[in-house]
Amino acid sequence: MSSATWLRQHLPVRMTWPTVARELGLSGTKVRKVKTTKLGIEVALRLTPPTTHVTIERVADGVAVAYGAARVRVRLSELRADLVSISIDFTRSVGIVPLPDFHHPVGIPLDPLRSFALGIDDDGESVSGKFYGHHILVGGIPGSGKSNALRVFLAHLSASRNVSLFGIDPKRVELTLWQERFTHLVLGNDATETIELLESLHAEINRRTRHLSTLGSAKLLPSEEFPWIVLLVDEWAEVAAGGSSKERARADELLRRYVSLGRAVGCTAILCTQRPTSEVIDVGTRTLLNERFALRCGDRHQAEAILSAGTFQPGDLIGASVGRALWSDGGPAKPVQFFEVIDDLVGDLSCAGYRPSHF
Ligand SMILES: Nc1ncnc2c1ncn2[C@@H]1O[C@H](COP(=O)(O)OP(=O)(O)O)[C@@H](O)[C@H]1O
Numbered sequence: 321m322s323s324a325t326w327l328r329q330h331l332p333v334r335m336t337w338p339t340v341a342r343e344l345g346l347s348g349t350k351v352r353k354v355k356t357t358k359l360g361i362e363v364a365l366r367l368t369p370p371t372t373h374v375t376i377e378r379v380a381d382g383v384a385v386a387y388g389a390a391r392v393r394v395r396l397s398e399l400r401a402d403l404v405s406i407s408i409d410f411t412r413s414v415g416i417v418p419l420p421d422f423h424h425p426v427g428i429p430l431d432p433l434r435s436f437a438l439g440i441d442d443d444g445e446s447v448s449g450k451f452y453g454h455h456i457l458v459g460g461i462p463g464s465g466k467s468n469a470l471r472v473f474l475a476h477l478s479a480s481r482n483v484s485l486f487g488i489d490p491k492r493v494e495l496t497l498w499q500e501r502f503t504h505l506v507l508g509n510d511a512t513e514t515i516e517l518l519e520s521l522h523a524e525i526n527r528r529t530r531h532l533s534t535l536g537s538a539k540l541l542p543s544e545e546f547p548w549i550v551l552l553v554d555e556w557a558e559v560a561a562g563g564s565s566k567e568r569a570r571a572d573e574l575l576r577r578y579v580s581l582g583r584a585v586g587c588t589a590i591l592c593t594q595r596p597t598s599e600v601i602d603v604g605t606r607t608l609l610n611e612r613f614a615l616r617c618g619d620r621h622q623a624e625a626i627l628s629a630g631t632f633q634p635g636d637l638i639g640a641s642v643g644r645a646l647w648s649d650g651g652p653a654k655p656v657q658f659f660e661v662i663d664d665l666v667g668d669l670s671c672a673g674y675r676p677s678h679f
């Protein structure tokens with residue numbers, strides 16, 4: 321048995337660290353705290369020169385090998401350059417987490433501007449965000465959990481007041497379950513219907529833009545007259561795939577324009593794609609999709625098509641379990657394991673009665 325394996329099995333980390341550090345050529349590291357997390361252990365270190373966070377990052381793989389861990393993540397302190405913590409993960413993902421019940425009095429829709437809980441991070445902490453005025457892109461290979469992620473957003477959106485849902489579901493699978501809550505849903509890849517829907521949304525954007533200009537105001541909050549419009553597309557690459565190439569190009573152009581003009585007037589989109597390539601996602605449109613979630617990808621190029629290079633560690637995506645994503649709003653990506661929303665829950669979550677009536 322190697323000494324590293326023996327140490328891992330027989331000694332707590334506080335005692336093994338000096339040996340591991342010595343073997344990896346690190347000097348001047350002191351263990352401040354050891355904490356267990358959902359994935360393994362987190363060791364807080366104080367560094368003295370010449371050891372810096374760069375040195376630690378360089379030997380992270382060695383630390384993983386020494387402890388027989390799945391990976392090691394190095395985190396810097398925001399306040400002090402001499403403090404780092406390293407997470408030694410024995411598993412890669414916290415795994416499946418069911419959607420918690422969100423209890424609210426029946427018949428009272430929730431505030432659409434509240435924070436939406438999406439799942440948990442690698443330490444088991446809850447991950448949430450506010451999405452009014454933000455477009456969302458969800459990418460990943462088939463089976464990675466895109467449609468489930470869509471359900472998590474739908475669960476929150478459906479339960480909100482003054483939210484009007486529009487959908488395009490080229491594969492007719494996912495959005496059908498929520499049909500009653502939708503103001504309008506195009507099932508299938510019929511080009512005429514898709515173009516009609518997108519054109520009607522453009523007419524609405526124009527109405528809102530005119531309204532804002534008469535008010536002399538720059539921001540529109542969700543109201544009965546101007547609900548937050550969310551356009552959900554389950555497979556971007558398949559939109560209007562049943563039409564001629566001219567119709568497809570028209571639908572594509574309308575969708576891109578919706579994304580660029582809608583945000584300021586309370587019209588946002590959630591786009592899913594299983595083909596995260598630069599053909600589907602051009603850089604200009606991607607920049608406008610400010611909340612991006614990369615579920616499991618085939619390779620780092622696909623992940624970069626979603627998140628853009630430099631915002632994530634490619635190794636973080638490899639072997640990602642179903643439902644685990646990296647989420648970037650343009651800055652460094654953070655992990656989120658989406659809650660699981662099973663079919664049986666959708667009926668209760670869809671809140672058909674909350675659909676804006678006149679819309
Ligand atoms: N966050 C998750 N937690 C647990 N199971 C999930 C999660 N996301 C997806 N799954 C399961 O994985 C399978 C594929 O998910 P799906 O959302 O349909 O993937 P995609 O739309 O990317 O093809 C489904 O059976 C689903 O129940």
Ligand SMILES: [Mg+2]
Pocket residue numbers: 466467468494
């Ligand atoms: Mg799907």
